[in-house]
Amino acid sequence: MQHVESYYAATANAHEPWPELQESIRCDVCIIGGGFTGLSSALYLTEAGYDVVLLEAAKIGFGASGRNGGQVVNSYSRDVDVIEQRYGKDTAKMLGSMMFEGADIIRDRIDRYAIACDYRPGGIFAALNNRQMGHLRNQKASWARYGNHELELLDERGIRREVxxxxxxxxxxxxxxxxxxxxxxxxxxxxxxxxxxxxxxxxSAALKVEYGTPHRVKTARGDVSATFVIFAGNAYLPTQLEPRLGRKSMPCGSQIVTTEPLSRDLALSLLPNNHCVEDCNYLLDYFRLTADNRLLYGGGVVYGAREPEDIDALIRPKLLRTFPQLRDVKLSYRWSGNFLLTLSRMPQFGQLEKNVYFMQGDSGHGVTCTHLSGKLIAEVLRGQAERFDAFARLPHLPFPGGRRFKVPLTAMGAVWYALRDRLGV
Known part of the structure; x- marks a missing residue:
């Protein structure tokens, strides 16, 4: 399998390919999944001296890690005030102490390894009504308590200067x-x-995992014997490979389009300071400029990760509702990608067997959370499990309706929240 036809695939940096596994090998750690969770874990562990093998079923970054909106968004899909209400002050304090770490890790990786990925600082949460603006005021205060003082509230005049x-x-x-x-x-x-x-x-898709001493991960043409196994496939991990990981999560699709290249003047008239933007709706829209002055615009959720028939019909009306001045601009790329949703909207970390771990379900905040999770699993293998365990202790709740009805019931719930967004209540 190759990357989907996206703007990202069309502008990917040249690199030497990685081979298919065609033999029996041994290692300290076998990681299943070549997205950000697996890559972050592998990089931290190789830096620490572990012998690591990473298995990817398709291409590196094939899934959500190579298809997402490209926004480096701090915190989790549930903010620290909700975490405190649900799980208590001690849990909120521990998770709050880590909620800006993922973005710092990304910037460190870019600087340390000179990764050319068009990083630009600054992200805006945009409020469509006064209720959402009140939430942002509370968010600013709670984030400041946990050390983020690089925040600026924008009034109506301020947001129009930015967007x-x-x-x-x-x-x-x-x-x-x-x-x-x-x-x-x-x-x-x-x-x-x-x-x-x-x-x-x-x-080199993992087809079967035999737990033992050592564990053995089988692919179509080879196998890996390892002391540790880490499941890092998220929405693209086959359910049959480890059924326990699919029971309390659900793949969901999001769609993105990019315009044809805009003139520099037009591009900067839309977003003068080149910040990315996401709105505060339950089913949110998000957008930013690319390095070659396209507008990249995404939004909506397809529950159950079905591929929509017409992405333009889903996204173009949203884009034009935000920027009607682009009505005559053509779209050059459109694609869909899946992320893994949990009922709590919090990441799911844990241990399945001795020396077998998983990290999944970042629920839309995967770019930063995955980089944090790689650091935490490296800490676990070095005998420092406190921070990983703070996530692992969170309850992993099943979706209502079970395997058969969880998709339609979740979609019905989303309609209710979308209606509240439209009404501003």
């Missing part, structure tokens, strides 16, 4: 956020793993 639309009543600028080319970040991290001696195999 050339009349849709928003205000916003919150996070100067510790940003945006980038996610596939090129993934490819750069894979090259760093190779530099440290890690072995990466593409087109």
């Amino acid at each position: 050339a639309t009349d849709r928003y009543v205000g916003g919150l600028l996070d100067k510790r956020g940003g945006h980038l080319h996610p596939l090129n970040l993934a490819l750069g991290e894979a090259e760093a793993i190779r530099r440290h001696g890690g072995r990466i195999y593409e087109q």
Whole structure:
């Protein structure tokens, strides 16, 4: 399998290919999945001296890591005030202490390994009504308590200086956020793993895992014996490979389009300071400029990860509602990708067997959370499990309706929240 036909695939950095696994090999750690979770884990572990093998069923960054909106968004899909209400002050304090770490890790990786991925600082949360603006005021205060003081509230005049639309009543600028080319970040991290001696195999899907001492991961033409196994496939992990991981999560699709290249003047008239933007709706829209002055625009959720028949019909009306001045601009690329949703909207970390771990379900905040999770699993293998366990202790709740009805019931719930967004209540 090759990358989907996206803007990212069309502008990916040149790199040497990785081979298919065609033999029996041994290692310390076998990682299943070549997205950000697996790459971050492999890079931290190879840096620490572990012998690491990473198996990817298709191409590095094939899934959400190479298809997402490219926004470096801090925190989790549930903010720290909700975490405190649900799980208590101690859990909120521990998770809050880590909620800006993922973005810092990304910037460190880019600098340390000179990864060319078009990173630009600054991300805006845009409010469509006064209720959402109140939420952003509370968010600014809670984030400041946990150390992020690089935040600026934007009133209606301020948001219009940042975004050339009349849709928003205000916003919150996070100067510790940003945006980038996610596939090129993934490819750069894979090259760093190779530099440290890690072995990466593409087109090498894990077909079966036999737990034991050592564990054995089988592919179509080879196998890996390893002391540790890490499941890092998220929405693209086959359910049959490890059924326990699919029971309390659900793949969901999001769609993205990019315009044809705009003139520099037109591009900067839309987003003068080149910040990325996401709105505060339950089913949110998100957009940014690319390095070659295209507008990249995404939004909506398809529950159950079905491929929509007409992505333009889903996204173009949203784009024009935000930027009607682009009505005559053509779309050059459109694609869909899946992320893994949990009922709590919090990541799911845990241990399945002795020396077998998983990290999944970042629920839309995967770019930053995956980079944090790689650091945490490396800490676990070095005997420091406190921070990993803070996530692992969170309850992993099943979706209502079970395997058969969880998709339609979740979609019905989303309609209710979307209605509340439209009504501003």
